[in-house]
Every structure is written in C-alpha cells, then in structure tokens.
Amino acid sequence: GEDVEQSLFLSVREGDSSVINCTYTDSSSTYLYWYKQEPGAGLQLLTYIFSNMDMKQDQRLTVLLNKKDKHLSLRIADTQTGDSAIYFCAEMGGATNKLIFGTGTLLAVQP
Amino acid sequence: DGGITQSPKYLFRKEGQNVTLSCEQNLNHDAMYWYRQDPGQGLRLIYYSQIVNDFQKGDIAEGYSVSREKKESFPLTVTSAQKNPTAFYLCATSGLRYEQYFGPGTRLTVT
Numbered sequence: 001g002e003d004v005e006q007s008l009f010l011s012v013r014e015g016d017s018s019v020i021n022c023t024y025t026d027s028s029s030t031y032l033y034w035y036k037q038e039p040g041a042g043l044q045l046l047t048y049i050f051s052n053m054d055m056k057q058d059q060r061l062t063v064l065l066n067k068k069d070k071h072l073s074l075r076i077a078d079t080q081t082g083d084s085a086i087y088f089c090a091e092m093g094g095a096t097n098k099l100i101f102g103t104g105t106l107l108a109v110q111p
Numbered sequence: 112d113g114g115i116t117q118s119p120k121y122l123f124r125k126e127g128q129n130v131t132l133s134c135e136q137n138l139n140h141d142a143m144y145w146y147r148q149d150p151g152q153g154l155r156l157i158y159y160s161q162i163v164n165d166f167q168k169g170d171i172a173e174g175y176s177v178s179r180e181k182k183e184s185f186p187l188t189v190t191s192a193q194k195n196p197t198a199f200y201l202c203a204t205s206g207l208r209y210e211q212y213f214g215p216g217t218r219l220t221v222t
Binding site for chain 1: 115117144152154156159169209211213218
C-alpha cells in the first residue's frame with residue numbers, strides 16, 4: 001500500500017545544513033512535495049519536484065530525488081532558528097489526486 | 112488578499128453536540144479537502160471534494176459530514192457520533208500540480 005516514512009526528529013546547530021529524509025512507496029507518483037508546519041499553524045508548501053527531475057534548488061532549499069530508491073530529501077542551507085518546525089513530505093497518489101503525507105520530522109535548531 | 116480562511120481558530124463544545132467548522136477559499140480551486148491532525152501525528156484525510164455538489168469519503172469519515180454547495184465553501188460538521196473529536200482540523204485546496212494549500216486550522220476541544 002501507499003506509505004511515506006520520515007524520521008521523527010532532527011537537531012542541528014544554527015548555521016549548519018539540515019537534511020531531512022523521506023522514503024515513499026508509490027513509484028507512479030508524478031509530484032513530490034515538502035511542507036513546513038510551525039506550531040499551531042497550517043501547512044505551508046515549501047517546494048515540489050516533478051518525478052522526472054533529480055534535483056531542484058530554490059534559494060536555501062535543495063530537493064534531491066532518487067527515484068530508483070524512492071528516496072526524497074530536503075536540504076536547508078545555513079539553517080536558522082526560524083527554520084525550527086515540523087517538515088512533511090508528501091507524494092501524489094498514483095491512482096488518485098490525493099496527497100499521501102509522511103508523519104513529519106521535527107527540526108530543532110540550536111542557537 | 113487570496114487564500115483559505117478557517118473559522119474560528121479555537122472552538123469549544125460539550126460532548127453530544129454537533130459542531131460545524133467553516134472553510135472558505137478565493138483561489139478558484141475546484142478541489143477541497145479536510146484533514147484531522149492529532150498531537151505528534153501526521154494528517155489523516157476525512158473528506159474531499161473535487162467539484163461542486165460532489166464529495167468522497169477519506170480514510171476516517173465516520174462521525175463527520177460535509178457539503179459542497181458552492182465552489183468557495185466546504186464546511187465540515189463534526190457529529191456526536193465521532194468518538195474522539197478533539198483535534199486540530201485543517202482545510203486545503205488543490206492547485207494545478209495537485210499541490211495543496213492549507214488554511215490556518217481550527218483547534219476543536221470537546222469536553
């Protein structure tokens with residue numbers, strides 16, 4: 001079945017790079033997404049990648065996609081305290097237009 | 112100012128009462144979604160609607176009901192049949208690349 005897995009927690013120091021990892025199961029997913037959720041707020045779309053791409057860069061964010069291993073990662077360069085949040089990856093379900101979300105990774109940035 | 116609004120931000124109800132959560136959008140998106148989020152957990156899909164006057168059950172529809180009479184509006188009713196209604200409820204719409212945009216959420220507490 002469809003399942004998206006993420007590690008639960010990541011702690012980094014301010015100024016370091018953060019890498020959040022995600023594995024998915026539906027090889028027919030057309031798009032994959034990264035969202036950020038701050039406490040008590042909705043989810044904010046950070047970026048997405050089309051499945052025929054290997055990499056996408058958007059300012060401090062770099063998304064890497066390994067389609068063979070069904071592995072997606074989000075790298076945040078020069079991580080700031082304002083980056084502290086829960087990060088969700090999501091895939092578009094192949095047979096439907098619904099998104100399948102991972103359980104989220106809590107990123108804690110230490111000053 | 113375009114976006115998705117959910118009201119109210121906090122809602123308190125007594126057990127046994129039905130309650131309706133509002134979701135309005137001015138993004139002109141056809142598809143709308145309702146999710147439930149419990150502490151430390153990911154998102155679970157309650158209902159979704161891909162077009163006016165049509166909606167489908169998600170993974171956890173029991174105890175909930177929806178309507179989609181207008182493109183802009185997708186209200187969710189939490190009925191007394193929902194056994195554990197206390198949660199954070201998120202409404203979303205879907206764009207051209209199936210990416211979803213989220214409202215700020217409503218935190219419902221039932222005592």
